[in-house]
Amino acid sequence: MAAAPHVRQSELSDALRGCRSAFIGVGVMSCIINLLYLTGSIFMLEVYDRVLPSRSVPTLIGLIIIAAALYAAQGALDMIRSRILGRIGTALDESLNARVFDTVVRLPLSVGGRNEGLQPLRDLDNIRSFLGSQGPGAFFDLPWLPLYLAICFAFHVMLGVTALVGAVILVTLTLITEYLTRTPAKEAMGLAARRNDLATASRRNAEVLVAMGMTGRLMQRWSETNEKYLAGNQRASDVVGGLGAIAKVLRMMLQSAVLAVGAYLVIHQEATAGIIIAGSILSARALAPVDLAIAHWKSFVAARQSWHRLSQLLQTMPQRSAPTLLQPPVGKLSVEAISIVAPGDQKAIVQDVSFALSAGNGLGIIGPSASGKSSLVRALVGVWRPVRGHVRLDGAALDQWSTDELGRHIGYLPQDVELFAGSVAQNISRFDPQASPDGIIAAAQEAGVHDMIIKMREGYDTQIGEQGAALSAGQAQRVALARALYGNPFLIVLDEPNSNLDTEGDEALSRAVRSARARGAIVVVVAHRPIGIEAVDQVLVMKDGRAQAFGPKETVLAQVLQPRVTTPAPIKIVSEAGVTKA
Template structure:
């Protein structure tokens, strides 16, 4: 954020200069009115009237031009701040999302939007005009002490009404915000689960929930609006009363011979300008507070990132994986999903991870590729903990195929190349290794086919095979595949088996989560998870060979492959 402030500092200087000139020019009307009543009318000089009028017109033109320049400077300041901060914020938000395992970290972008809108709008302009309030009051005192005291009293009343509005409406706005957030979460859920809601006739019931939350939000917003409107009405009355009250007071003083006739109109303009600035600033004060809170959260996020510092570059790994006493807790709870998980995988081997649902297989995958940091223990790649790597550097040596494959909007070639520079030869090699080259060639534009939002233009099997090509693109040292054959037909499974054999021959370490026993024939090692701990680990033959019971000699027991029992664990 400090770089962002540095970027907008020239615009801040320009804003201060524009505000200075605009407030100085606001006295042109006051001087013109006093001169007309005190000089022109008494001397009946037409030339003086024409000269004063020309000067006032020039001042009005300069005011309009400076106002346009200030608006332009405000817009440029907001854009400059956003451009300077947005890229770094993008990296920080996604790093925090992975580290905290929370999906609500996107509020940082809303904070940036709040700060940008505040700096680029007229909401910030009254803050530059507020320092001129004492000058207006001093001018009023210079005309007459009673006029200065009356203006100070008018300012105090406006401030009290503004604070009263903020105090009384705070609870209403907080409740409206909470119910609006609940309404938005329900809408997001309805959009995400539209098919389930439709098929199971859940739409009417869900609609009732959303309407209730939406109605509560509207109700509290309406209550806040009514209260604000009432106070705004009082403020409007007070502003008008102040202007005419100052005129009446100055007229009384003029009758007493204590001020000139021109002071009546001068004080009306001064009072209107002063009260207008105070009212504008008070009305924009909640906006300023929200922007300040957003800025504080952004600053804390950037300061926390600065404390980490850059990591030392490490050489390309060979692919040896060591998991030492790994324990991982569920987000927001002390419950351990994985506990005391330890094993080692030599480089260039294929390991299958099996176990019942809820055993912790997907959690282990996230730890192996550095998405989740261990609560206890360590995951090492060639002896270095994954957290010792820069995320971008580590990602070049990892391949990952999630259980639910999501392709990004773009072409097939861009997705396979991970949205980096597209190396045609490497893209073709990855597609051919994944056995998807012929499938891609059947599409309307081949590798240049747009996959649509989330890969919606492709079938589940096509997405999974393209996701496999993306995972093995760039010859990674470690490839982790989560249910890689869940949407594959026989041809796709044959391509997967061939790809694993080729990767193994290249020295790539492969880890795959599976529920299908036929995939185990491809594995060198098998890891069986149960209740978040390692039930069995060893070579394929060691794990699949049944263990003799103590009551029966080993020679008396047959040694078939335990595919039925494996199906039970999976």
């Protein structure tokens, strides 16, 4: 299961190299275990060639005691080896799970929708599961096959040749298994990922599917994808199962062939009866790892593909080094001629937008749909990186901050509100384990949601369920607003924060924006309704990804709301932006 050759060693290889001492221990135990596997052969050899001719019961009892002790030692070592391999898989998971999770989170922001979803986590599970199975033990036992063959040759050349022919046949079957399962297994893995993504999307949009009668159609798509997955998986299983059955039968035939050859040698007085039994046991033991490897070949192929895929992904998404810790921003937000391209796309959504805001400023961003407003604010909070230009806080570009540290100074409310399974307090505090109740309540009060929360069954400790299922859309949006305000961030970005709010919610939003500005925060609000920008003092008008106007709210709105007769062009922009509908 070695990684594909790369110029730079993969992180998976580095993590596995950290378990080098454990692998050395497994190798040493494999050596002892395979020597102890000779117990049965030597015991039968002694019984047939020494005990039976001498009819010595004490010798038999002594051999039984020795054999029992050796078998017990073999069993104990085999159990310890299996546990060590399982713990190697666990150690690999523990060293990489945070890194893989970080990659899963960052991947959509780099490649957009063309990503593998949760496949990296499944790949790590595949590797860990294989390391904890009997497969690695079989591969550790395979190098000892020549030892057993050599002993067979020592008994007699014909016994050695018979065992060697069987070994060649079984090794050939192993190579055929590798060749025939590679493509079906790879296809099955890809189809499994598609199937899981479809199921996740259907579960997330269950209300839409049921309400609009789309369940049957999506079920048909699921069935088609599932049939392809099952067909590919079945092909791989058929190959492994068929060749595994052939290998098992050939191993039994080989054991009988060794007995027959041994009997022929005894008849011609070229071997003893003990050699017949011992040779049969040795030949079976020699080929057992091959048989076991074929039986676990499917999981081995899956783990190897996961290894390659995960290694390439981790190299594509390198681990970010921790930058020098900067002082908290307190003064200015500067946007310097930024152009933005959606992840995984090539067309610019926002082009050459520049403006600057100082502490206490509030900016309203307006404009028609698809004018680049949401894309712009994603760049302001560091979710999307500009392809040109910079977003700076107090002169420092956002990429000079670590994600976690920058997040302390930013409050963000996206269009699509996502809350997480947990309590209301945990969601407001961004799941900070050291959050103080005073800070949580202060954020809720600033967002005007405190009274609503304390009326819930368990107040701030109310469990809201996955994706905030226990809350209405308006409640979820107001809790998300409190989350954006938690910790008194310097930059607060609200993307259509009143889309699900009633009049009371709109008033609370305006008060929250004024309060944040009063304490020196910069607030950016994207809005389609005039009440959304009531509490700001600056306005940016966007159209076709470009800034059409920027400045004090009264000046800009007066300009874009001029009568159609005076300046036709601006009126056209304003009517498309929807501002005149107030």
